[in-house]
Amino acid sequence: MKDPYETLGVSRTATDKEISDAFKKLARKFHPDLHPGDKEAEAKFKEVSAANDLLKDKEKRRRFDAGEIDASGAERPAQHFYRDFADGPAHGAHAAQDGFASNEELEEFLARAFGGAGGRRTGGFRARGQDVSYVLPVGFLEAVNGATRTITLPEGRTLQVTIPEGAEDRQMLRLKGQGMPGFGGGPAGDAYVELHVEPHRFFRRKDNNIHVDIPVTLKEAVLGARIEVPTIGG
Incomplete structure (x- = not known):
């Protein structure tokens, strides 16, 4: 499934009201009653509904933002940062992950398994x-x-x-x-x-486009004006 924030067209810092408003707008646009027989609109409605269900639930939203669950609500496998x-030990990472006390113990096991019963002989064993x-x-x-x-x-x-x-x-x-x-x-x-x-304070990305909201005065809006707009290049 797509990122629920992208599906609803909101930023990751969006408030509950902004999420609710975005969902209502899209739900009205793609509601099956307004598009009878339109499978694409029906699929889109289900997509925005699923995104809203995840983000309106504070605990699910927290877990999604933390990377604990995916967009469908399924558990993600644990990842290491x-x-x-x-600050961990510099050695023994292979052995610890495979249940051995040290790399030497792991090598001893591999030597016996692949090099015969003669103890620490590699027997030409190579492993990626x-x-x-x-x-x-x-x-x-x-x-x-x-x-x-x-x-x-x-x-x-x-x-x-x-x-x-x-x-x-x-x-x-x-x-x-x-x-x-x-x-x-x-x-x-x-x-x-x-x-x-990480989200930006002003810029938002939608596909390959960058969006930014710029405030203007009433006079500028009515009469037109030239204003400075920040870009990702400064």
């Missing part, structure tokens, strides 16, 4: 490293204009993340070979970085 691991995933909050203008960010990994290593121009909320970036190291000379896994675009 890179900051969550900033595990993929890791992170969530990176980015500013609205960073996502629109593109930027480079540095994140610090659990073991103290840093990664340069290039945010492409026009990046979207929840967009996933793949950093090849930047995951956990492999075993026995195997290749490293990949790192996946999910971008969470």
